[in-house]
Amino acid sequence: MATHIPFYLWLTIITIPHLIVSTLAQSDNYIIHMDLSAMPKAFSGHQSWYLAILSSAMDSSEFSSKHIYTYSNVMNGFSASLSPAELEALKESPGYISSIWDSPVRADTTHSSHFIGLNPNSGAWPASNYGKDVIVGLVDTGIWPESESFKDDGMSEIPSRWKGECESGTKFNSSLCNKKLIGARFFNKGLIAKNPNITITVNSTRDTEGHGTHTSTTAAGNYVEGASYFGYATGKARGMAPQAHVAMYKALWDQGSYTSDVIAAIDQAITDGVDVISLSFGLDGVPLYKDPVAIATFAALERGIFVSTSAGNEGPFIETLHNGIPWVITVAAGTVDRQFNGILSLGDVVSVAGLSLYPGNFSSSQIPIVFMGLCDNLKELIKVGNKIVVCEDKNDTLGEQVNNVDIAKVAAGVFLTNNSDLEFFIQSSFPVIFINTKDGEVVKDYIKNYSSPGASLVFKKTVLGTKPAPSVTSYSSRGPSQSCPFVLKPDITAPGSLVLAAWPKNIPAVQGYSPSLFSNFNLLSGTSMSCPHIAGVAALLKGAHPDWSPAAIRSAMMTTSDTLDNSLSPITDIGTDNQPATPLALGAGHINPNKALDPGLIYDADSEDYVNLLCALNYTEKNIKTITKSSNNCSNPSLDLNYPSFIAFFNSNDSDSDHELKTVKEFRRTVTNIGEGQSTYVASVTSIEGFQISVIPNKLVFKQTNEKLSYMLRIGGPRLMKEKVAFGYLTWEDGKHVVRIPIVATRLSSEPLSSQS
Ligand SMILES: *[C@@H]1O[C@H](CO)[C@@H](O)[C@H](O)[C@H]1NC(C)=O
Ligand SMILES: *[C@@H]1O[C@H](CO)[C@@H](O)[C@H](O)[C@H]1NC(C)=O
Ligand SMILES: *[C@@H]1O[C@H](CO)[C@@H](O)[C@H](O)[C@H]1NC(C)=O
Ligand SMILES: *[C@@H]1O[C@H](CO)[C@@H](O)[C@H](O)[C@H]1NC(C)=O
Ligand SMILES: *[C@@H]1O[C@H](CO)[C@@H](O)[C@H](O)[C@H]1NC(C)=O
Ligand SMILES: *[C@@H]1O[C@H](CO)[C@@H](O)[C@H](O)[C@H]1NC(C)=O
Ligand SMILES: *[C@@H]1O[C@H](CO)[C@@H](O)[C@H](O)[C@H]1NC(C)=O
Ligand SMILES: *[C@@H]1O[C@H](CO)[C@@H](O)[C@H](O)[C@H]1NC(C)=O
Numbered sequence: 027m028a029t030h031i032p033f034y035l036w037l038t039i040i041t042i043p044h045l046i047v048s049t050l051a052q053s054d055n056y057i058i059h060m061d062l063s064a065m066p067k068a069f070s071g072h073q074s075w076y077l078a079i080l081s082s083a084m085d086s087s088e089f090s091s092k093h094i095y096t097y098s099n100v101m102n103g104f105s106a107s108l109s110p111a112e113l114e115a116l117k118e119s120p121g122y123i124s125s126i127w128d129s130p131v132r133a134d135t136t137h138s139s140h141f142i143g144l145n146p147n148s149g150a151w152p153a154s155n156y157g158k159d160v161i162v163g164l165v166d167t168g169i170w171p172e173s174e175s176f177k178d179d180g181m182s183e184i185p186s187r188w189k190g191e192c193e194s195g196t197k198f199n200s201s202l203c204n205k206k207l208i209g210a211r212f213f214n215k216g217l218i219a220k221n222p223n224i225t226i227t228v229n230s231t232r233d234t235e236g237h238g239t240h241t242s243t244t245a246a247g248n249y250v251e252g253a254s255y256f257g258y259a260t261g262k263a264r265g266m267a268p269q270a271h272v273a274m275y276k277a278l279w280d281q282g283s284y285t286s287d288v289i290a291a292i293d294q295a296i297t298d299g300v301d302v303i304s305l306s307f308g309l310d311g312v313p314l315y316k317d318p319v320a321i322a323t324f325a326a327l328e329r330g331i332f333v334s335t336s337a338g339n340e341g342p343f344i345e346t347l348h349n350g351i352p353w354v355i356t357v358a359a360g361t362v363d364r365q366f367n368g369i370l371s372l373g374d375v376v377s378v379a380g381l382s383l384y385p386g387n388f389s390s391s392q393i394p395i396v397f398m399g400l401c402d403n404l405k406e407l408i409k410v411g412n413k414i415v416v417c418e419d420k421n422d423t424l425g426e427q428v429n430n431v432d433i434a435k436v437a438a439g440v441f442l443t444n445n446s447d448l449e450f451f452i453q454s455s456f457p458v459i460f461i462n463t464k465d466g467e468v469v470k471d472y473i474k475n476y477s478s479p480g481a482s483l484v485f486k487k488t489v490l491g492t493k494p495a496p497s498v499t500s501y502s503s504r505g506p507s508q509s510c511p512f513v514l515k516p517d518i519t520a521p522g523s524l525v526l527a528a529w530p531k532n533i534p535a536v537q538g539y540s541p542s543l544f545s546n547f548n549l550l551s552g553t554s555m556s557c558p559h560i561a562g563v564a565a566l567l568k569g570a571h572p573d574w575s576p577a578a579i580r581s582a583m584m585t586t587s588d589t590l591d592n593s594l595s596p597i598t599d600i601g602t603d604n605q606p607a608t609p610l611a612l613g614a615g616h617i618n619p620n621k622a623l624d625p626g627l628i629y630d631a632d633s634e635d636y637v638n639l640l641c642a643l644n645y646t647e648k649n650i651k652t653i654t655k656s657s658n659n660c661s662n663p664s665l666d667l668n669y670p671s672f673i674a675f676f677n678s679n680d681s682d683s684d685h686e687l688k689t690v691k692e693f694r695r696t697v698t699n700i701g702e703g704q705s706t707y708v709a710s711v712t713s714i715e716g717f718q719i720s721v722i723p724n725k726l727v728f729k730q731t732n733e734k735l736s737y738m739l740r741i742g743g744p745r746l747m748k749e750k751v752a753f754g755y756l757t758w759e760d761g762k763h764v765v766r767i768p769i770v771a772t773r774l775s776s777e778p779l780s781s782q783s
């Protein structure tokens with residue numbers, strides 16, 4: 027087992043389908059954006075026009091085999107497999123706007139519903155009928171339809187507006203769909219065009235990886251009694267929106283995942299009529315007009331479809347976030363108040379608890395226990411034999427220690443460490459337990475005190491209510507968004523650590539355990555897991571408030587989210603040694619679905635507002651048209667989107683820049699009163715040292731529901747900040763609602779990603 031690999035890479039390996047890079051790149055896939063207004067009237071439709079353009083751009087008569095997909099909703103255009111010369115010829119065609127290379131895509135209980143406050147007696151579950159009649163679509167690795175989480179007991183009828191299908195394919199009969207799983211489609215033409223000789227062993231929506239089964243049941247799985255991971259996390263499993271319908275669009279394959287397939291999947295989901303889309307993957311380092319997620323989700327936004335995306339697993343480093351797209355919600359990952367333990371009994375003298383997720387059975391009899399210090403001498407460790415080995419993590423070499431103990435094949439490993447980042451070590455294939463250094467002194471004393479010390483181990487203890495929780499995980503990717511730094515990202519945090527959800531019963535549930543262990547449920551970690559939590563909560567809010575726009579749903583979640591943990595201290599960040607989490611890690615806060623039902627005020631935005639933002643990013647007309655499909659004259663460019671957060675850059679890079687020189691940044695926001703008719707909101711701002719912040723006016727008097735009022739936030743500070751990030755909050759309160767949004771001041775770069783080609 028690859029425990030020596032840094033845990034965040036390891037995570038990538040378990041949660042991301044392997045990618046294949048095509049080597050013989052004579053022809054390659056391209057996604058071609060076309061201007062439909064340039065289509066001659068003679069053509070009956072866009073499909074025949076695209077084929078005609080394709081045929082005139084190449085000599086071969088096989089042009090139709092070069093065509094991969096025609097897209098209808100997300101963009102005007104198609105994808106095709108083209109040689110460099112054919113691509114150049116195509117660029118001369120009338121109506122050609124732009125093309126992007128078909129790049130690979132990375133994917134990145136249950137108790138978590140209880141932890142975020144969902145309960146049958148009050149709040150978002152009863153108010154939304156548990157998401158009844160809402161359709162959640164996921165683009166992922168497919169689905170294991172036999173999972174109990176997809177039973178349709180208690181489900182309402184399939185909504186009549188549903189236009190989707192359940193496609194048959196390898197090991198997938200369309201009769202496997204039901205009132206819970208209402209759609210199953212698969213997209214691999216792009217993958218096959220890239221790799222013509224590839225073998226698709228399971229050519230259907232069936233999940234051969236596990237990721238999609240897990241994410242879809244996290245969002246909207248039905249109730250399953252007695253779920254567990256080998257005796258850990260035992261209980262009744264259910265998704266966030268147990269009454270919502272699920273539609274799976276498989277575009278991430280074991281053999282690789284490509285943009286052309288992802289766009290086709292989102293395009294189809296829009297046609298089929300999903301209400302919410304969950305995307306637990308993203309592309310790093312691309313400007314918005316080259317990002318298939320950004321392009322495809324703009325069309326979703328225009329149809330009122332809410333889109334949840336994962337921030338990525340590249341933390342704790344700043345500016346690593348993907349899906350920093352202004353019209354979606356970008357979700358960070360947090361811990362929950364649950365620990366998985368083993369207990370080390372030292373003779374009959376004393377017992378010590380520690381973290382463990384060892385899935386196997388372990389003898390309850392006494393075994394000799396030895397202290398091996400740094401456990402850096404593999405030869406010595408191998409000589410130990412059938413004993414419990416105690417290692418002390420003094421030099422920050424825990425990964426090496428765990429690896430050595432694994433190779434040495436001793437009876438069990440006990441690691442004395444205060445490392446707070448143990449999530450990926452504890453999911454081990456051999457018996458291990460991680461004990462903090464204070465309790466570790468007891469273990470060391472015991473071994474010293476006795477001439478032939480013995481100990482026993484018991485595993486599979488689950489402890490609920492641990493504090494503090496949540497914390498932001500260290501792997502969760504941090505903002506600011508590289509593609510659009512002017513909109514603070516991530517937006518929100520949701521449970522992402524060791525989330526229990528359904529798992530295909532024929533895919534091993536433990537990496538490296540021999541013989542393979544199988545389970546109908548698995549514990550996975552990542553922003554891939556936090557993203558479907560938000561998709562499920564969005565389904566609840568959509569069920570309770572069918573008229574809310576995607577921006578309104580996002581605003582409601584953000585402004586009501588929690589900034590304190592369960593010990594009533596500011597939520598901390600494991601990635602910065604448990605310092606208070608900044609909004610660049612946490613977003614506005616941790617999701618609180620019950621409060622989001624009744625936010626009081628919302629920060630709304632529509633497609634025109636996003637276009638104004640794109641204009642202010644100085645994108646070319648073609649860049650903008652690639653995203654929006656329509657021509658825009660950019661008469662009102664503005665970086666100041668009506669968003670429920672603020673990020674202000676104090677990063678002046680002039681030669682005469684001086685920490686003492688002052689500058690002022692101004693933001694304008696409009697809030698809509700969706701609470702009671704008459705209400706008066708008063709502003710308060712937490713102070714940020716070194717900055718003067720004012721809100722004008724600082725009182726908003728609403729006379730009626732749906733009334734909109736505006737205010738200005740003014741932040742005075744140095745032209746160039748000394749520290750990287752400072753933050754505070756602006757809160758509007760009417761005595762009933764608390765509408766809080768984060769304010770970040772930073773000297774990080776505000777240069778958006780761009781690309782010449
Ligand atoms: C699909 O399921 C139906 C109903 O169970 C059955 O009649 C049909 O033969 C199955 N088709 C295939 C290809 O297995
Ligand atoms: C695919 O298979 C054909 C025929 O076997 C072979 O000529 C070609 O080189 C292969 N292509 C790749 C990319 O491996
Ligand atoms: C996969 O199934 C689709 C639809 O049934 C079919 O068109 C396609 O040719 C199949 N692809 C492979 C590689 O078998
Ligand atoms: C552990 O023991 C239980 C009960 O005997 C058995 O069902 C289970 O398969 C065992 N687990 C493993 C991993 O061997
Ligand atoms: C661990 O650290 C100590 C003191 O800091 C040092 O003397 C020792 O050589 C280190 N051991 C290893 C294996 O790096
Ligand atoms: C390690 O953690 C324990 C328990 O949380 C604490 O009491 C102890 O002071 C910590 N030790 C160090 C060196 O941080
Ligand atoms: C070990 O011995 C010391 C000194 O007699 C005693 O204080 C301590 O409690 C003992 N610890 C254990 C775990 O036996
Ligand atoms: C866009 O261009 C204008 C004029 O050159 C410039 O002032 C502004 O800073 C640019 N905006 C961005 C986001 O680069």
Ligand SMILES: *[C@@H]1O[C@H](CO)[C@@H](O)[C@H](O)[C@H]1NC(C)=O
Pocket residue numbers: 659660661
């Ligand atoms: C830009 O477009 C808007 C909306 O379509 C229109 O009202 C305005 O007159 C246009 N401005 C220019 C300069 O063309």
Ligand SMILES: *[C@@H]1O[C@H](CO)[C@@H](O)[C@H](O)[C@H]1NC(C)=O
Pocket residue numbers: 677679773774775
């Ligand atoms: C400031 O400008 C210098 C020189 O152009 C550059 O190397 C540096 O990265 C810039 N710093 C910031 C914070 O943008």
